[in-house]
Amino acid sequence: MELKSFAGMDCSVAQCLDAVGDRWSVLIMRDVFLGVSRFDSFHQRLGISRNILQIRLTKLVEAGLLDRVPYCEHPPRFEYRLTDKGRDLWTVITAMRQWGDQYAAPNGPPVVVTHKSCGHHDPLVLTCAHCGEQVGPRDVAATVEAHRGPVSVTKVVRT
Amino acid sequence: MELKSFAGMDCSVAQCLDAVGDRWSVLIMRDVFLGVSRFDSFHQRLGISRNILQIRLTKLVEAGLLDRVPYCEHPPRFEYRLTDKGRDLWTVITAMRQWGDQYAAPNGPPVVVTHKSCGHHDPLVLTCAHCGEQVGPRDVAATVEAHRGPVSVTKVVRT
Numbered sequence: 001m002e003l004k005s006f007a008g009m010d011c012s013v014a015q016c017l018d019a020v021g022d023r024w025s026v027l028i029m030r031d032v033f034l035g036v037s038r039f040d041s042f043h044q045r046l047g048i049s050r051n052i053l054q055i056r057l058t059k060l061v062e063a064g065l066l067d068r069v070p071y072c073e074h075p076p077r078f079e080y081r082l083t084d085k086g087r088d089l090w091t092v093i094t095a096m097r098q099w100g101d102q103y104a105a106p107n108g109p110p111v112v113v114t115h116k117s118c119g120h121h122d123p124l125v126l127t128c129a130h131c132g133e134q135v136g137p138r139d140v141a142a143t144v145e146a147h148r149g150p151v152s153v154t155k156v157v158r159t
Numbered sequence: 160m161e162l163k164s165f166a167g168m169d170c171s172v173a174q175c176l177d178a179v180g181d182r183w184s185v186l187i188m189r190d191v192f193l194g195v196s197r198f199d200s201f202h203q204r205l206g207i208s209r210n211i212l213q214i215r216l217t218k219l220v221e222a223g224l225l226d227r228v229p230y231c232e233h234p235p236r237f238e239y240r241l242t243d244k245g246r247d248l249w250t251v252i253t254a255m256r257q258w259g260d261q262y263a264a265p266n267g268p269p270v271v272v273t274h275k276s277c278g279h280h281d282p283l284v285l286t287c288a289h290c291g292e293q294v295g296p297r298d299v300a301a302t303v304e305a306h307r308g309p310v311s312v313t314k315v316v317r318t
Contacts, residue, residue, distance in 0.1 A: 006182070010266075010269050011186070011189070011259070011269055011270075012255070012256045012257070012258070012259025012260045012263065012264050012268060012269060012270070013185065013186065013189045013252060013255045013256045013259060014186060014259070015259035015262070015263035015264065016255040016256070016258045016259040016263070017182045017185055017186075017255070018263075019259075019262070019263065023165070023176045026172065026176055027170070027172065027173060027176075030170070030172045033296055033301070034301055034303065085262050087296060088258055088261065088262070089258060090295065090296040091254040091257070091258070091285055092251065092254040092255050092258060093172060094254075094285060095250040095251040095253075095254045095285075096171070096172045096175040096176070096251050097171045097172045097175070098171070098250070099171070099175045099247055099248060099250070099251060100170070100171025100172060100173070100174035100175040100178075101171045102247065103174070103178070103244050103247070104171065104174035104175070104177075104178065105171050105174065107169075109171060110169050110170055110171060110303065111170075111171070111301050111302065111303050112301070112302045113299050113300070113301050113302075114299060114300045114301075114302070115287045115289065115290065115292070115294055115298060115299055116298055116299060116300055117290070117292060117298065118287060118289055118290040118292065120287065120289035120290065122287060122288040122289040123288050124285040124286065124287060124288065124294050125285070125286060125288045126250055126253060126254075126283040126284070126285060126286075127283065127284060127285075127286045127291075128274040128277060128279065128281060128283060129281040129282050129283065129284045130274065130277055130279035130281040131274065131276070131277040131279065132286075132291070133274070133276060133277065134286075135274055135283050136249065137192055137246060137249040139274060139275055139276065140272050140273060140274055140275060141272070141273045141275055142192075142193055142270050142271070142272050142273075143270065143271045143272075143273070144193065144269065144270050
């Protein structure tokens with residue numbers, strides 16, 4: 001299934017959507033963060049066709065989110081490893097997981113995440129890197145630059 | 160375009176993907192967080208067909224992320240407002256925006272977000288709600304419960 005590219009859209013959310021590509025690709029990245037790296041393991045866990053899986057993995061490599069690295073010469077075998085760019089998607093995947101845990105996990109979270117240094121599995125929250133305060137949507141003002149792209153037709157300041 | 164439903168998948172990331180639906184829906188939610196609430200405004204900003212926009216908005220209402228609320232009786236007019244469940248997607252949208260700002264915004268961030276109480280626009284970072292430390296993918300251990308759904312075929316502890 002081909003999706004419309006958002007590559008030309010002057011919006012960082014759209015650019016992130018464009019890099020990740022589609023919903024299967026998000027689940028591949030989720031699995032990579034759980035330590036999965038090999039084609040057959042992705043295939044077993046995701047239950048999609050080998051053809052679709054290969055297309056998605058190739059797209060993630062092309063987007064610079066994964067590296068395809070040989071782990072065996074005879075026969076030639078490859079595994080997929082996170083790049084820095086891919087690793088930085090962890091915040092996105094974590095935010096999605098926590099939202100799902102809160103609103104769509106009637107039997108409790110399927111994955112329990114523990115902060116290793118303190119041993120707790122409290123949720124992770126967004127805080128300001130400058131002052132350390134927890135930040136929610138009402139705590140920020142977003143200024144859209146009026147001269148930019150098609151999604152920036154107005155100047156909006158959210159107060 | 161119909162997408163495969165992930166509703167039966169025992170994974171919170173998949174459940175979040177299922178609720179948001181598709182990539183246009185993410186951009187609709189992004190616009191809601193920027194203060195957009197009316198059909199014609201979404202239509203003008205996103206440049207998609209009215210038919211597709213209506214389908215996406217209806218799905219977001221059905222998923223409980225937006226409320227459709229009358230703002231005029233004669234003629235009848237409605238606007239779309241965030242529910243608590245929808246508002247909690249802000250962390251996801253913010254994480255995507257920040258990733259795009261870092262990796263796909265060669266002219267700088269199209270939207271500048273300021274933390275109102277301290278006045279800075281440093282990035283927002285994930286921290287542990289218990290101890291307050293900043294947390295990245297190497298700082299957590301994820302335990303997948305072995306008895307659960309199709310994506311939990313193995314017990315994986317990321318160290």
